[in-house]
Structures are given as structure tokens and as C-alpha cells.
Amino acid sequence: MQLEYHQVDAFSDRPFAGNPAIVYRLDQWLDDALMQQIAGEHNLAETAFVVKEPERWHIRWFTPATEVPLCGHATLAAAYVLFNIYAEPGEVIEFHSLSGLLRVTRVGQRLELDFPAQSIRPDEQLLGAVSAALGVAVEATFVGPELLAVVADEATVRGCLPNLAEVAKLPGMGVIVTAPGQQHDFVSRYFAPSIGIDEDPVTGAIHCSLIPYWSQRLAKLEMRAFQASARGGELHCRLAGDRVKIAGDAILVAKAMLLLEGV
Structure with a gap:
């Protein structure tokens, strides 16, 4: 099995700054344990997996150690990949996630996250x-x-x-x-x-x-x-x-194939 992935530096307009994230656009979900192993193999702060559902995209995020309920930079990276690599139409992408409905909007050259505000x-x-x-x-x-x-x-x-x-x-x-x-x-x-x-x-x-x-x-x-x-x-x-808007730049720095022989 081969899986295409892209690496994006989020919240930066130049390579090797901001926060790197790996993005996988999947046709269907992989086993949870396999996604965790893939995230561990990349060993970046976050690896994002996205799957298209009937009404919107579904996104999940994994650190090298665990799945997390919310991640901003990897959501920004995922939207960048969907807009710029896979030619997702429109100006807004909606993601279903563990933290509810999230939106990413193109605002000029930047992407703007629409996330829930969190009380402390x-x-x-x-x-x-x-x-x-x-x-x-x-x-x-x-x-x-x-x-x-x-x-x-x-x-x-x-x-x-x-x-x-x-x-x-x-x-x-x-x-x-x-x-x-x-x-x-x-x-x-x-x-x-x-x-x-x-x-x-x-x-x-x-x-x-x-x-x-x-x-x-x-x-x-x-x-x-x-x-x-x-x-x-x-x-x-x-x-x-009760929402926060977080806008930033993003830039593609790598694309490759993950080879999963025998998986």
C-alpha cells in the first residue's frame, strides 16, 4: 500500500519556520493503531488525516504519542493542501472533528481558522x-x-x-x-x-x-x-x-509517498 502525503509549514510564509505538519488525504479511514504508527514515524508535533464525508471533510490529528481533540496548525496545513494541491472548490472548508465543526476560510493570501473559544x-x-x-x-x-x-x-x-x-x-x-x-x-x-x-x-x-x-x-x-x-x-x-478567528500563512515544503509493504 502507498499513501501520498504533504508536509506544510503553517503560520509561516517561508520554509523552515512556523510549525511543520504532515497531511494525508485518505479515501477511507485507516486503522487507528496504524494512523498512530504513521504519526510516530513522521515524529512531528502533528500528523493530520482527512477523509471526505457526504457533507464535509472529517479531520483527525495525531502527535507521535496520542490522538488529540484539537490542533490549529495541522488544520491550517490540511486546508492548504486541500485548496492548493487537490483543488478543493470554494473559499471555505468545513471539517468535522472531535471539537465539533471547524471552518477554514481563504482571506487574501492567508487562511483563517474558525475555532471554539475556550474558557479558563x-x-x-x-x-x-x-x-x-x-x-x-x-x-x-x-x-x-x-x-x-x-x-x-x-x-x-x-x-x-x-x-x-x-x-x-x-x-x-x-x-x-x-x-x-x-x-x-x-x-x-x-x-x-x-x-x-x-x-x-x-x-x-x-x-x-x-x-x-x-x-x-x-x-x-x-x-x-x-x-x-x-x-x-x-x-x-x-x-x-464564542468563537476565535486565527489567521496565518502556510507553505508547502515536501511531498512524498509512504510505502507500507505488508500492511
Whole structure:
């Protein structure tokens, strides 16, 4: 069996920046265990699999270790592949997912994700453990699907050297570190060793929590964000009621065939 795949750098307009994702457009679903093995073989933060259903596309995302309920950059990458490689018609692609209905819209040269906003609640009891795991002074902690740690400034975000073994013990899938930005409204980094991602280069999904938080704090609906990993990536963010809009660039960097002899 042979399967075609494409590798896209999402949230970047140039190769080797942003967040790389693998995209498989399948005629029908593979066995779950096989999809997990394929994701482990690629060993990127996310591998996306998409299948066309009668009314819309269905998307699933796998890290090297597990399937996850939501992923932004791999959804952006999947839409890029469907629009630009497989000539999907129209300006909007709808995906059925574990997180409900997701939309990706072409807005000029960028693609805009339409994702559900995610609520968070403060939890000061975690301040000590999170500060120790991250190795920086944390001003506030919030819990939701991810653990959100707010620090003083962009330099603290960039200088964070976490103890990944301790980060993996904290609640939630991973830890977001965020602060006001110098050239952007806010910056962040994301560490998720418990699901096989030591640091994710650029993470659309965490902005489902970040956008509502910073919108309220800054009293702004539209914001520019930067994820300050080594690769780095810029996200154009907007709060729209109970939805968040996350726009970014994408670029194709590789295409190939996966050979599954004997599978």
C-alpha cells in the first residue's frame, strides 16, 4: 500500500519556520493503531488525516504519542493542501472533528481558522508548582484544556528553560507561557511533554484560550500574536463571540509517498 502525503509549514510564509505538519488525504479511514504508527514515524508535533464525508471533510490529528481533540496548525496545513494541491472548490472548508465543526476560510493570501473559544479559570494553588517546573516567576495561573501561566514580559517567555519532567506532571495536556509582547499584542510558548511534544513551534489550538484572555485584558477584539519558539510564527487573532478567528500563512515544503509493504 502507498499513501501520498504533504508536509506544510503553517503560520509561516517561508520554509523552515512556523510549525511543520504532515497531511494525508485518505479515501477511507485507516486503522487507528496504524494512523498512530504513521504519526510516530513522521515524529512531528502533528500528523493530520482527512477523509471526505457526504457533507464535509472529517479531520483527525495525531502527535507521535496520542490522538488529540484539537490542533490549529495541522488544520491550517490540511486546508492548504486541500485548496492548493487537490483543488478543493470554494473559499471555505468545513471539517468535522472531535471539537465539533471547524471552518477554514481563504482571506487574501492567508487562511483563517474558525475555532471554539475556550474558557479558563484562575487557580492560584498551582503558582508554586508551575513556577518551579518552568524555572521562572509566574504571576498567575489558569486552568482549562491547557494550563496557562502568565509571566511579566516577553524576555521571560523567551528565556524560559522548563524542567520537562516536572511539566509533564502538571494538569492539562500542556503548559502555555504567555506575556505582553514588544512588537505584538502578546507572545507565548507551549510545552506538552506528556503528549510527546517537548515544545510545539506554533500552536493554533492554544490561542482558543489565549485570545479570550488577552482580549479581555487588553480590551481589544483584534490582536497580533507571536509564538516565540526557535522556529517562531505569527498569528492574526480575533475574538468573535464564542468563537476565535486565527489567521496565518502556510507553505508547502515536501511531498512524498509512504510505502507500507505488508500492511
